[in-house]
Amino acid sequence: MGLGRSAAVVIGSFPIGESDLVVSFYSREHGKIRGVAKAARRARSRFGGALELFTLGELVFFDTGRSDLLRIDHFDIVRPFGGLREDLEALGQAAWIVECVTRLTADHDRHVALYALLVRSLRALETADRPVHVAVCFGVRCLEVLGHRPRLDVCGGCGRAYPFARPALGAGGVLCERCAREAGDATPISPGGVAALERLRATSWEEALASPLGRLEGELAALLEAHMSGLIGQPTRTGRFVREVRRLSPAPGGRP
Numbered sequence: 001m002g003l004g005r006s007a008a009v010v011i012g013s014f015p016i017g018e019s020d021l022v023v024s025f026y027s028r029e030h031g032k033i034r035g036v037a038k039a040a041r042r043a044r045s046r047f048g049g050a051l052e053l054f055t056l057g058e059l060v061f062f063d064t065g066r067s068d069l070l071r072i073d074h075f076d077i078v079r080p081f082g083g084l085r086e087d088l089e090a091l092g093q094a095a096w097i098v099e100c101v102t103r104l105t106a107d108h109d110r111h112v113a114l115y116a117l118l119v120r121s122l123r124a125l126e127t128a129d130r131p132v133h134v135a136v137c138f139g140v141r142c143l144e145v146l147g148h149r150p151r152l153d154v155c156g157g158c159g160r161a162y163p164f165a166r167p168a169l170g171a172g173g174v175l176c177e178r179c180a181r182e183a184g185d186a187t188p189i190s191p192g193g194v195a196a197l198e199r200l201r202a203t204s205w206e207e208a209l210a211s212p213l214g215r216l217e218g219e220l221a222a223l224l225e226a227h228m229s230g231l232i233g234q235p236t237r238t239g240r241f242v243r244e245v246r247r248l249s250p251a252p253g254g255r256p
């Protein structure tokens with residue numbers, strides 16, 4: 001109860017009442033929180049354009065203790081990440097990242113490493129030639145920080161040491177062909193894909209961003225989407241959006 005403050009990223013919002021806005025944030029100090037921004041939809045709102053999706057700012061709120069919704073007093077922009085809302089591919093990947101954070105965390109569950117990863121990923125997306133590459137790097141690390149690190153050294157079913165032929169990726173890690181068949185919901189992964197996953201999580205963030213994935217990029221993006229969907233319990237909403245964008249705009253520069 002009382003006044004709180006934290007650096008936070010806007011991860012969603014919806015209108016309520018005549019001119020108010022309910023805004024969700026992923027904050028450094030309090031994890032996922034939601035609050036009401038009074039009169040935020042008025043033309044001359046004191047929030048201005050600060051409550052746009054992906055905006056990073058300094059949030060000041062009041063917790064009455066009587067409701068799940070906080071009262072949002074101030075949100076001062078630190079970095080608007082406006083470029084992410086102008087490029088469809090970057091928008092899709094940023095939305096996927098935000099959806100993973102939103103749906104894999106509980107309210108008020110503080111997770112500073114995940115917050116840092118979110119901000120770092122949005123920052124990288126702003127200048128990325130290949131937004132999907134950033135999403136792959138995020139996905140690999142997101143599983144790590146949330147404690148869902150897939151095992152890649154042995155089959156998760158029978159304990160047989162990797163490498164083996166025709167590996168698949170299940171909820172807990174790699175599976176051999178037989179265990180994958182028994183599990184039923186594992187996704188085939190190429191040996192190159194296993195090696196790339198291993199490499200991406202062992203190197204620094206900067207190195208991971210800089211190391212080209214070539215044709216493995218699409219494979220890893222699809223695997224991570226399948227993995228996240230498994231953890232969430234249903235396909236991500238933005239995963240579909242991303243696939244549609246790609247289908248409709250085979251962009252120059254070789255974005256698949």
Ligand SMILES: [Zn+2]
Nearest residue numbers: 155158176179
């Ligand atoms: Zn096995």
